[in-house]
Amino acid sequence: MESEAFPSYIPVRRKEITMRHKGRNLFMISFLAPAVLCFLFIFLYPTARTLLMSLFYVEFVTDDMKSWTFIGLDNFETLFGSALFLRSMTNILKIWLIGGAVILVISTLLAVIITSGVKFKNFWRSLIYLPHIISVVALVTMWTQYAFNNQYGLFKTVFQSLGLSSLAAFQWTAPENLFLSMMIAYAYGSIGFYVLILAAGIDGISKDYYEAAEIEGANQIAKFFRITMPLLKDIFKRCIVLYSAGAMGFFAYSTLFSFSTELATVTPLVYMYDSVFGRASGNVTTPLNVGAGAAVGVMIMIMVVLVNLLLDRLMPNDVDINPNKKSLARRSRNAGQV
Numbered sequence: 001m002e003s004e005a006f007p008s009y010i011p012v013r014r015k016e017i018t019m020r021h022k023g024r025n026l027f028m029i030s031f032l033a034p035a036v037l038c039f040l041f042i043f044l045y046p047t048a049r050t051l052l053m054s055l056f057y058v059e060f061v062t063d064d065m066k067s068w069t070f071i072g073l074d075n076f077e078t079l080f081g082s083a084l085f086l087r088s089m090t091n092i093l094k095i096w097l098i099g100g101a102v103i104l105v106i107s108t109l110l111a112v113i114i115t116s117g118v119k120f121k122n123f124w125r126s127l128i129y130l131p132h133i134i135s136v137v138a139l140v141t142m143w144t145q146y147a148f149n150n151q152y153g154l155f156k157t158v159f160q161s162l163g164l165s166s167l168a169a170f171q172w173t174a175p176e177n178l179f180l181s182m183m184i185a186y187a188y189g190s191i192g193f194y195v196l197i198l199a200a201g202i203d204g205i206s207k208d209y210y211e212a213a214e215i216e217g218a219n220q221i222a223k224f225f226r227i228t229m230p231l232l233k234d235i236f237k238r239c240i241v242l243y244s245a246g247a248m249g250f251f252a253y254s255t256l257f258s259f260s261t262e263l264a265t266v267t268p269l270v271y272m273y274d275s276v277f278g279r280a281s282g283n284v285t286t287p288l289n290v291g292a293g294a295a296v297g298v299m300i301m302i303m304v305v306l307v308n309l310l311l312d313r314l315m316p317n318d319v320d321i322n323p324n325k326k327s328l329a330r331r332s333r334n335a336g337q338v
Helices: 002-053 074-080 083-114 121-133 136-147 154-161 175-203 207-215 220-231 233-248 252-258 268-277 290-314 324-337
Strands: none
Touching (some): 074 083, 083 121, 083 175, 083 233, 083 268, 083 290, 121 175, 136 154, 136 252, 175 233, 175 252, 220 233, 252 268, 268 290
16 A cells, blocks of 8 residues: 555655756746846946957947947057057056055954054054045045155155155155055055955954964964965955956046156056047057057956966966865755655
């Protein structure tokens, strides 16, 4: 009797499970559909249109597609034949490599100091984060008019009071020093953001690790390199991704520090703006060509993708390091169901 009743129970149970899975799938689709449609409309369509536009000569951004002239890869040849664009690529490489290294190192040191048990921790954290929420225009105005000023600037006054006449006479806003001044201002406004992320990551590390290391006789430097740094690997990776995206979109600081006369701070995004709207950088007038501006956008997109691929290769996730984790999780899940 039991052998006859058991088979009749199985199809009913399978049908219930199937209906439950269908209901769950419909539920997930109904919630995901708006987000997917927004992604397709807001991100995918402009990306596809930019890729297409980069292959055409387009005089004005509002021109109809019928008036576009197909020129193939000529826009990209124009970019790499332009001294201004090559200068912008050199600048963005320095912003990404040198600026990124300096900003992340300083942010890490400040995050470690803040989370080391210093008094008024929340106050110092808020104070360091404060420049990040100030408008870029106001921040640049403060640096150029009150810190870098060659007559009464903060740096000149401090160096003169310390007797450092050579540093007091340094021309911060001279064309050959504009890039350095821009990076100092950019670091000042960006460090607080990464300090906040890294400090949160350090606070999330269990104190048991540090207590065990202290019992074993490890000093602060050993605990930093043996515990803090390895456990912050994913946080560092996210910080690098965020900084890379911000560096590739470097525009406001570059424009404000150029004073519309210098080329020392030009970046690809500034070159793209000049190509699309016909603005002149310094004494160089970029020909009006929206297609060339779209080609710059494609180049920026390619650089962001390459940076992310490089990070995935150099800093793989723990799941990537141990490919058996997924199979182990799947086995344990199946075992629980059984």
